[in-house]
Amino acid sequence: ETGVTQSPTHLIKTRGQQVTLRCSSQSGHNTVSWYQQALGQGPQFIFQYYREEENGRGNFPPRFSGLQFPNYSSELNVNALELDDSALYLCASSYRGGDPEKLFFGSGTQLSVL
Amino acid sequence: AQSVTQPDIHITVSEGASLELRCNYSYGATPYLFWYVQSPGQGLQLLLKYFSGDTLVQGIKGFEAEFKRSQSSFNLRKPSVHWSDAAEYFCAVGAPGGGNKLTFGTGTQLKVEL
Numbered sequence: 001e002t003g004v005t006q007s008p009t010h011l012i013k014t015r016g017q018q019v020t021l022r023c024s025s026q027s028g029h030n031t032v033s034w035y036q037q038a039l040g041q042g043p044q045f046i047f048q049y050y051r052e053e054e055n056g057r058g059n060f061p062p063r064f065s066g067l068q069f070p071n072y073s074s075e076l077n078v079n080a081l082e083l084d085d086s087a088l089y090l091c092a093s094s095y096r097g098g099d100p101e102k103l104f105f106g107s108g109t110q111l112s113v114l
Numbered sequence: 115a116q117s118v119t120q121p122d123i124h125i126t127v128s129e130g131a132s133l134e135l136r137c138n139y140s141y142g143a144t145p146y147l148f149w150y151v152q153s154p155g156q157g158l159q160l161l162l163k164y165f166s167g168d169t170l171v172q173g174i175k176g177f178e179a180e181f182k183r184s185q186s187s188f189n190l191r192k193p194s195v196h197w198s199d200a201a202e203y204f205c206a207v208g209a210p211g212g213g214n215k216l217t218f219g220t221g222t223q224l225k226v227e228l
Contacts, residue, residue, distance in 0.1 A: 056212070
């Protein structure tokens with residue numbers, strides 16, 4: 001049990017819709033990152049938030065956006081959903097300034113786009 | 115750009131046998147290296163990590179990994195596999211100062227025969 005919780009666990013959307021995924025970081029963690037894991041692939045880094053600002057982004061288009069709140073919870077928003085967005089979305093939190101790169105992952109949200 | 119290759123998509127071993135999972139990375143300097151395990155429906159759990167120092171790293175659940183700079187490898191080993199080790203294993207590389215941006219391999223699915 002990592003203390004990182006994600007909601008919902010499963011979600012079905014249709015192409016063109018918008019979706020919001022939520023993450024609650026482990027207590028004491030001030031950095032959150034999001035990863036996309038397509039079927040049969042390793043996770044791919046989407047972006048990272050530190051002190052409520054985006055602080056690093058992977059190769060994802062602007063329709064992937066995020067928020068980090070003062071209580072260190074976080075949201076991932078995806079607009080104009082495409083079929084290829086179907087994947088497991090993982091949230092990971094860490095304490096920047098502590099043990100570097102020690103990430104704690106949630107169990108993920110499985111998004112299906114029809 | 116950093117990259118990770120896990121050449122074995124599937125590996126099957128008998129319970130009690132030894133295990134070695136291969137990982138090769140591409141990075142210009144000494145990277146941060148990680149092994150994660152993912153069970154079905156679960157997030158990623160960190161097994162071990164290498165940042166610097168001793169090239170043989172001990173992790174949880176009896177796993178170890180050895181960093182070999184000359185071969186750009188970070189192979190994961192376990193002397194005696196248990197049935198509960200069946201899962202998917204991911205090798206990942208991160209850049210010092212790169213925050214939570216990790217690049218993962220495509221994973222190796224481990225099956226344990228009783």
